[in-house]
Amino acid sequence: MKCPYCGYTESKVVDSRSTEDSMAIRRRRECLSCSKRYTTYEKVEDIPILVIKKDLSREYFDKSKIINGLIKACQKRPVSRAQIEQIAEEVEKQLSNRMCTEVSSKDIGEMIMNRLKMVDEVSYVRFASVYRQFKDINTFMEEIKNLMGNK
Structure with missing residues (x-):
């Protein structure tokens, strides 16, 4: 880690603590050359997850898409x-x-439905109807019968 003031590469850690969200560690450092202090953040490098869609295309995992879909199902x-x-x-x-x-x-989708079923059955059926693309009323009724049979 280079000192932002003088460029020296050696420093000592003066203080270390977690950030508020506990997703990183904040470190106060002191340069061993110019004695100025600066802050660095250390966090775990995320491995990007690619989602393989039905058409076999790929896109990066986006948690906000799950949240948006659940908001619609739970309206x-x-x-x-x-x-x-x-x-x-x-x-x-x-x-x-x-x-x-x-x-x-x-x-x-299956992970989401397994959790949503435990929270609210109506929201589960709504989510499943879009996710599983029910073709007709019979498919919809089968899902409801399965839901009722699991009680």
Whole structure:
């Protein structure tokens, strides 16, 4: 790490603490040459996850897309924004823990539905109807029967 003032490469850490979101470590450093202090941040490098879509194209994973889809499915339902964000966070964390670089959109949809089913069944059916692209009323009824049979 070069000192931003004199360019010297040696420094000592004076103070170290987590950031408010606990996603990085903030370090106060003191240059061993000019004795000026500066701050650095250290965080874990994210491995980008690519989502393989139905048409086999790929795009970067975007948690906000999950949140937006859940907001639509949960409209006018007793599901809080915190619950929606928790589902999205759990899915993102599960994907990161897999240590894979690619995942199918189908897998992501299933993860979301498994969690949403436990939060609100109506929102689950709404999400499933869009995600699974129900062809007709019979497919829709089968999903509802499956939901009722699992109780």
